Amino acid sequence: MNPMEQFTVKPAFGLDHPLFLLGGHPIYFTNQAFLMILVVVLSALFLTFAVKPGRLVPTRGQSMAEVSYEFVANMIHSATGEDGLKYFPFVFTLFIFVLASNFFGMIPGSFTVTSQIAVTLALACLVVGLVIVVGFMKHGLGFLKLFVPHAxxxxxxxxxxxxxxxxxxxxxxLSVRLFANMLAGHTMLAVFGGFVVSLGAAGGLISGLAIAPMLLIVAIMLLELLVAFLQAYVFAILTCIYLNEALHLHDHH
Amino acid sequence: MAEGTTSTEEAKGFPPFKTETFPSQFFWLAVTFAFLFVMLWKVAGPRIQGVIASRRGAINSDIAAAQKARGDAENASAAYQTALAGARARANAHAEENRQKLNGEIAKAKAAADAEAQAAMSAAQARIDATQVAARGAVAAAAQEAAIAIVARLTGDTVSNAEAAAAVKES
Incomplete structure (x- = not known):
């Protein structure tokens, strides 16, 4: 069993033919596409319907939605100040997308969207592109002062x-950090999963040894849940820090 | 190794670096990320924001109501104190007025009694004076008679009343 096989992007539900061509490139409906759709639809539904307008005493779901909202809002506010809150929808989307992708990837047998360098690199380029656009819109050519420290x-x-x-x-x-973390964690789980299978198949007393990698998998699972949250947080906070530089250049308020 | 993929060619290499999957990845990422962005920006975000704002509003208005109630209580207490002070002042004024009135009556009664006593005293003085005058007259008459009797006994002369009176007056 190849532990890298779980990262293969392949057509899902037997849709082996491209849906259409985009600029000459075939677009398939893949396992990754299915997971991404699941991630965004469920996230959007949850964040929309867990919250009921006028319900002042929150339920558990509403509390989760509110906490995630305020978590990101406070993150932006502390990293960039008041004027960064304009970019709240973008940072919130980024955080929720990465967080939900990481968590959905933890379900055994599913697919980890963020374990693909194409996805993380696209998101990172989106962030840096936004930073450049915001920087030049706010400071014009003065944005280039970002590269000139006081020295x-x-x-x-x-x-x-x-x-x-x-x-x-x-x-x-930004992209490799997220990609490598997800890739390493899931590879490790697959490798130890392979140990459980081969030890278990050995038969006799050796089969009993399979319990050791099994316990290790449980521990790594817990660690990976932490990493899933942590990497989403790191991605979002770095976005805030970069945005802060675009908004305020090097002046340390 | 060849299992689960469309061809043996695809199974080789490091799956995340297979560039032929990139167009599909970029396409679906763009679609799903844009969908999530619009949903969170236009629907979920304002909803959550609304709930948080309405809770904050409810808490603030409750605090404001509590502060207003406290203000009212303080005003009522102040009004009570003022009313109490006013009542106390009025009671003091009444008492003072009564005291003045009584003092006036006492003074009047005392003046009347003084006048009465004065009248009685002057009447008594007049009586004393009259008695004194009468007594003085009686003493002179007695002295006159005694003088006449003394002269008659010593000399045998008879002295007239007028002479005796003059003599008594001289002595």
């Missing part, structure tokens, strides 16, 4: 290329 001129020769490179690598670091 003597002879240090700037060194510092400006470093700043430029660190800015340009942001989409990569």
């Amino acid at each position: 003597p001129w002879y240090l700037l020769i060194l510092l400006i290329p470093i700043e430029v490179i660190s800015f340009l690598t942001r989409p990569i670091s």
